[in-house]
Amino acid sequence: MNLVKRLLPALSITLASAAYPLDWSGNLAVEARIFPSAARWSEQKNSGLSLSFQPELRHQWHDGKRGLTFIPFLRIDSTDEERTHADIREFKYLHVADGWEIRAGIDKVFWGVTESQHLVDIVNQTDLIENIDGEDKLGQPMVRVTRVLGNGAIDLFLLPWFRERTFPGAEGRLRTPLVVDTDRARYESDLEQRHFDYALRWNQTIGPVDAALSWFHGTARAPDLVPDTQAGATQNGASGLIPYYPLLRQAGLEFQYTGEAWLWKLEAVHRDTKGKDYRAAVGGFEYTFVGIHDTPLDLGVLAEYNYDSRRLDANSPFQNDLFIGTRLTFNDTQSSELLAGGFFDLDYHSRSFRVEASRRIGQSYKLSVEGQLFLDMASRDPLAAFAADDFIRIELTRYF
Amino acid sequence: MARRLVPILILLVLSMPLAAETPAEKGLRVAKAADRRDSGWKDQTADLIMILRNRRGNESRRRIRTKTLEMQNDGDKSLSLFDEPADVKGTAMLTFSHGLRPDDQWLYLPALKRVKRITSRNKSGPFVGSEFAFEDLGSQEVEKYRYQYLREEACGKGWRCHVVERIPAYKYSGYSRQVGWVDTKEYRRVKLEFYDRKGAHLKTLKWKGYKSYRLSTGNYWRADEMFMQNHQTGKSTTLKWSNYRFDTGLSSGDFNKNALARLR
Numbered sequence: 087m088n089l090v091k092r093l094l095p096a097l098s099i100t101l102a103s104a105a106y107p108l109d110w111s112g113n114l115a116v117e118a119r120i121f122p123s124a125a126r127w128s129e130q131k132n133s134g135l136s137l138s139f140q141p142e143l144r145h146q147w148h149d150g151k152r153g154l155t156f157i158p159f160l161r162i163d164s165t166d167e168e169r170t171h172a173d174i175r176e177f178k179y180l181h182v183a184d185g186w187e188i189r190a191g192i193d194k195v196f197w198g199v200t201e202s203q204h205l206v207d208i209v210n211q212t213d214l215i216e217n218i219d220g221e222d223k224l225g226q227p228m229v230r231v232t233r234v235l236g237n238g239a240i241d242l243f244l245l246p247w248f249r250e251r252t253f254p255g256a257e258g259r260l261r262t263p264l265v266v267d268t269d270r271a272r273y274e275s276d277l278e279q280r281h282f283d284y285a286l287r288w289n290q291t292i293g294p295v296d297a298a299l300s301w302f303h304g305t306a307r308a309p310d311l312v313p314d315t316q317a318g319a320t321q322n323g324a325s326g327l328i329p330y331y332p333l334l335r336q337a338g339l340e341f342q343y344t345g346e347a348w349l350w351k352l353e354a355v356h357r358d359t360k361g362k363d364y365r366a367a368v369g370g371f372e373y374t375f376v377g378i379h380d381t382p383l384d385l386g387v388l389a390e391y392n393y394d395s396r397r398l399d400a401n402s403p404f405q406n407d408l409f410i411g412t413r414l415t416f417n418d419t420q421s422s423e424l425l426a427g428g429f430f431d432l433d434y435h436s437r438s439f440r441v442e443a444s445r446r447i448g449q450s451y452k453l454s455v456e457g458q459l460f461l462d463m464a465s466r467d468p469l470a471a472f473a474a475d476d477f478i479r480i481e482l483t484r485y486f
Numbered sequence: 487m488a489r490r491l492v493p494i495l496i497l498l499v500l501s502m503p504l505a506a507e508t509p510a511e512k513g514l515r516v517a518k519a520a521d522r523r524d525s526g527w528k529d530q531t532a533d534l535i536m537i538l539r540n541r542r543g544n545e546s547r548r549r550i551r552t553k554t555l556e557m558q559n560d561g562d563k564s565l566s567l568f569d570e571p572a573d574v575k576g577t578a579m580l581t582f583s584h585g586l587r588p589d590d591q592w593l594y595l596p597a598l599k600r601v602k603r604i605t606s607r608n609k610s611g612p613f614v615g616s617e618f619a620f621e622d623l624g625s626q627e628v629e630k631y632r633y634q635y636l637r638e639e640a641c642g643k644g645w646r647c648h649v650v651e652r653i654p655a656y657k658y659s660g661y662s663r664q665v666g667w668v669d670t671k672e673y674r675r676v677k678l679e680f681y682d683r684k685g686a687h688l689k690t691l692k693w694k695g696y697k698s699y700r701l702s703t704g705n706y707w708r709a710d711e712m713f714m715q716n717h718q719t720g721k722s723t724t725l726k727w728s729n730y731r732f733d734t735g736l737s738s739g740d741f742n743k744n745a746l747a748r749l750r
Contacts, residue, residue, distance in 0.1 A: 111575055113572075146750075150749070153748070182748070196598055199602075221598060236742075239742070289744070291603075291743065296603045344603045346588055346607040347607050349603075349605060376610070384611060417611055417612045419538055419546045419615040421615065449546065449547065449570075449571050450571060450572045485573045
């Protein structure tokens with residue numbers, strides 16, 4: 087009897103944790119990239135196979151008000167040894183209290199509303215060797231404190247460690263003519279990667295408008311690429327490029343008006359670095375035709391204009407560029423969709439086109455196809471480095 | 487003579503509003519009564535399995551966890567969290583429904599960690615490729631339709647049903663009209679027929695396996711199964727509901743777009 091009394095609480099704890107078991111999911115993907123044009127540099131290959139693995143472990147208790155998340159990521163690439171890389175995308179503890187949320191560890195956040203470029207999004211570093219679209223991010227060590235408002239929130243981010251951007255190696259395609267030497271990154275701050283960054287963001291829904299204001303102070307996520315003129319320099323002056331990360335202050339604005347078929351979007355930043363401050367913006371609309379010709383198909387038309395006040399001196403390729411795109415959603419059982427769009431550079435008159443299509447196969451596979459074309463690349467356009475790197479990317483992912 | 491007539495006249499006058507109730511008034515009265523019968527549960531959570539079947543009988547499955555918050559002077563707030571298929575696991579949808587005004591809707595995409603406000607015009611579009619349109623699964627507010635009482639008839643299991651036609655009053659519906667059967671005693675929905683914009687019979691929805699859930703505010707009926715048959719394409723979708731819980735203490739803070747990211 088006594089034993090039963092003593093065992094009961096222990097048993098109920100075991101049962102309670104059994105009610106919130108470890109949730110295990112993730113994906114395994116095989117990717118093929120084909121580059122139809124001959125490589126510009128002898129080390130590069132015209133195709134490559136790659137394998138990626140991202141298991142996701144989650145444990146929640148206390149009615150979902152406590153949680154642990156662990157998401158490692160691994161890619162093994164057949165051609166570019168820089169693209170073979172591992173990262174911890176997330177490894178965090180979540181604590182939800184009345185009106186407050188605290189997250190501590192490695193985490194990922196997204197800021198923004200536009201489609202052609204993610205301008206305001208600055209907390210996580212871009213995992214550029216994954217994809218040039220900038221949507222893959224490295225895990226960022228942080229403490230995030232959220233104050234929940236009506237239909238909004240205020241977030242404070244404390245960012246004690248900086249993550250460097252990933253770049254392709256000498257064998258990789260979609261790289262700069264000179265290879266970026268990520269081992270020799272330089273910083274404006276003497277504290278280098280240990281510089282303590284912080285960010286604040288307020289977001290709110292007011293009727294049909296979703297708006298956000300943000301502030302970031304810390305190391306810039308996009309480095310300046312500086313020619314290396316020292317050790318091992320060749321005759322033409324430089325052996326490679328060194329990423330230089332200046333300190334940056336950024337004020338950001340996000341705005342979206344949602345109508346019945348219209349979305350109007352704007353992202354704008356003011357950035358302040360040593361020696362120069364500048365503004366950049368991206369804004370436009372998306373209009374959706376629902377159920378075209380009495381089918382379940384939805385057709386969206388998008389147009390966005392990208393601006394950078396540095397214009398021809400900008401290190402971003404989107405300094406005066408128009409993006410026009412279309413999104414086709416089939417609303418079928420396989421969730422088939424297609425996104426196609428083009429950037430038109432109004433200064434350099436260069437153009438780039440991208441098509442993305444995906445479809446579920448069976449219950450747990452997904453096939454994605456992506457194609458990119460770079461046309462009439464002017465030599466001064468930052469995209470000119472990719473002029474010979476049109477590609478087709480096919481990926482088959484198994485989700486579990 | 488006059489003395490004997492007065493009570494008859496009074497009786498006549500009293501019975502006039504009832505006798506003069508038009509089919510539209512009676513339809514609205516039934517709809518209001520059904521709405522009242524199912525109010526006061528505060529919040530509700532339930533697990534949903536959707537089985538999508540094509541013409542050849544091939545099946546595809548969705549698993550969704552749902553949370554609903556009852557609102558007194560507005561449409562309900564609802565959250566849908568996807569567990570299956572695996573490629574959309576963690577995707578969440580938040581809806582603030584508003585009767586005749588367009589709903590507010592946000593979608594959370596877990597791979598990008600992105601919360602997207604989306605347009606709610608797509609009422610007639612299929613929900614995750616199923617035979618249910620968004621408007622079929624939305625909050626059923628009385629003012630969303632104009633009603634016409636048709637008849638009362640037997641509708642199986644010894645139940646009697648009110649048969650009421652309703653015409654969507656909101657914009658962008660895919661239907662010209664619907665005909666619904668609701669039982670006269672407990673106002674349980676039994677069957678609903680959907681007619682497309684051209685007036686042709688498009689789909690039939692049937693509710694099965696009603697159970698009652700007793701709360702301090704009353705007892706509420708919920709069906710374990712909903713079956714939608716599309717007569718024009720031969721496709722069908724079954725919804726299997728389980729783990730109904732009511733008055734769990736959810737508040738509007740749980741229906742915040744910022745909470746979408748921490749649901750699973």
